[in-house]
Amino acid sequence: MSDNNDKLHQVFADSLNIDRKRITDSLGYNTIPEWDSVAHMALIAALENDFDIMLDTDDIVDMSSVAKAREILSKYDVQF
Amino acid sequence: MNSANNNAAMLEDAVQSCMAQPVYGLPKLEKSQLLAEILTRLTWHHASACPPYARILEAHGHSGPRPFALEDIPFLPVRLFKDYELSSIPDDQRFKVLTSSGTTSQRVSKIILDRNTSTLQTRALISILQQFLGKARLPMLIIDHPGVIKDRKTFSARGAGILGLSNFGRNHAYALRDEDLAPDMETIARFMQAHRGQRILLFGFTFMVWKHFYKPILDSGISLSFEDAILIHSGGWKKLQEEAVENEIFKASLKQALNITAVHNFYGMVEQVGSIFMECEYGRLHTPAFADVLVRNPRDWSVLPKGVKGLIQVLSLLPSSYPGHSLLTEDVGEWTGEDDCPCGRLGRTFKVYGRMAQAELRGCGDTHAAMLEEGPIQS
Numbered sequence: 001m002s003d004n005n006d007k008l009h010q011v012f013a014d015s016l017n018i019d020r021k022r023i024t025d026s027l028g029y030n031t032i033p034e035w036d037s038v039a040h041m042a043l044i045a046a047l048e049n050d051f052d053i054m055l056d057t058d059d060i061v062d063m064s065s066v067a068k069a070r071e072i073l074s075k076y077d078v079q080f
Numbered sequence: 081m082n083s084a085n086n087n088a089a090m091l092e093d094a095v096q097s098c099m100a101q102p103v104y105g106l107p108k109l110e111k112s113q114l115l116a117e118i119l120t121r122l123t124w125h126h127a128s129a130c131p132p133y134a135r136i137l138e139a140h141g142h143s144g145p146r147p148f149a150l151e152d153i154p155f156l157p158v159r160l161f162k163d164y165e166l167s168s169i170p171d172d173q174r175f176k177v178l179t180s181s182g183t184t185s186q187r188v189s190k191i192i193l194d195r196n197t198s199t200l201q202t203r204a205l206i207s208i209l210q211q212f213l214g215k216a217r218l219p220m221l222i223i224d225h226p227g228v229i230k231d232r233k234t235f236s237a238r239g240a241g242i243l244g245l246s247n248f249g250r251n252h253a254y255a256l257r258d259e260d261l262a263p264d265m266e267t268i269a270r271f272m273q274a275h276r277g278q279r280i281l282l283f284g285f286t287f288m289v290w291k292h293f294y295k296p297i298l299d300s301g302i303s304l305s306f307e308d309a310i311l312i313h314s315g316g317w318k319k320l321q322e323e324a325v326e327n328e329i330f331k332a333s334l335k336q337a338l339n340i341t342a343v344h345n346f347y348g349m350v351e352q353v354g355s356i357f358m359e360c361e362y363g364r365l366h367t368p369a370f371a372d373v374l375v376r377n378p379r380d381w382s383v384l385p386k387g388v389k390g391l392i393q394v395l396s397l398l399p400s401s402y403p404g405h406s407l408l409t410e411d412v413g414e415w416t417g418e419d420d421c422p423c424g425r426l427g428r429t430f431k432v433y434g435r436m437a438q439a440e441l442r443g444c445g446d447t448h449a450a451m452l453e454e455g456p457i458q459s
Binding site for chain 2: 048055057060061
């Protein structure tokens with residue numbers, strides 16, 4: 001696993017407050033109670049902070065899964 | 081079953097393609113044709129998926145798919161959602177149930193959402209607000225208390241509104257204290273200090289902004305001056321009517337006391353989340369490409385021309401999980417123009433004067449009661 005992928009999984013686990021083992025590419029927004037709209041805001045803030053990027057409103061809505069998060073971060077030159 | 085699935089997929093494609101149009105860029109002829117076509121399909125989609133809705137249509141002689149002109153799309157009184165749970169989806173596709181806030185004596189609306197409708201609502205809100213805020217997320221001061229979103233299972237209208245708008249902000253801070261709803265001056269000062277020189281977004285419900293933010297700050301004598309702030313607010317003027325506060329006074333007061341120069345109200349309701357009508361720089365409420373308003377005479381439900389007050393009917397392409405695409409509100413308004421606002425945005429513009437007086441509502445109560453019994457009344 002690349003460093004950034006590792007970091008991504010950690011951010012998800014911390015923000016959603018769930019076990020790292022539950023983080024998979026297909027884990028989707030609003031498919032588990034822990035990833036609801038409130039947690040989503042915390043997740044966005046953590047991603048911006050830890051990867052030192054600024055996401056726009058479209059990104060917030062598009063970030064519907066862990067795989068999608070990686071795709072969006074790649075747009076901001078985060079390499080996986 | 082296959083053809084039903086096909087129809088649903090085609091309907092979804094049609095809605096998507098309309099959502100892809102410029103939000104305020106569809107000329108009136110094109111828009112009314114497109115909306116009539118898709119709203120017709122939505123009407124028959126709901127008729128086949130929601131038996132009580134089909135019965136209402138049938139009671140009015142609407143049976144079997146046929147095309148409607150925009151003004152002929154059947155409408156339901158908005159209060160029907162307070163009395164009945166109307167759903168066009170199987171129970172296992174229920175994703176969220178929205179409820180209106182209301183006092184204990186009032187019944188609340190229950191709006192059934194599936195994932196698709198919920199996603200459409202978010203996308204609609206984003207495409208509208210980006211026209212006013214841009215794509216970048218702004219530091220956001222929420223004019224409410226943090227507790228309003230604490231209970232994550234029940235989405236009150238206020239909590240849901242705040243969460244929806246939070247997508248447009250970063251570094252969110254709450255301006256009011258949980259314990260007494262007084263302005264949290266420390267948090268506000270810290271927020272302003274941290275974002276000095278940046279454009280910031282303020283969001284709150286109209287009466288919260290007035291009664292719990294503007295008034296107490298004014299009364300306290302503390303001077304607070306925002307540099308580059310845009311305030312978006314909603315929720316209606318009902319609670320401010322006793323203080324005789326209307327939009328112009330609201331805007332002038334916030335500018336004078338707090339130097340908030342950009343203030344935009346929006347009109348919207350829990351029964352049609354996502355399709356909101358934003359107030360432009362010239363004080364007019366604007367309809368986006370995927371929604372529209374008609375104004376109806378409360379006596380015979382005929383469609384009223386520009387400049388004549390009546391009851392507002394709202395039309396929206398977003399609701400596919402519940403039959404709420406065409407609703408008659410209890411709000412009085414008039415439409416003010418079409419494709420001719422000095423701000424340059426296309427689409428119909430209108431004004432809202434507030435809730436129809438209870439006496440008058442009772443006056444046409446017979447008709448309302450008849451509507452509840454028999455369904456919508458066509459002009």
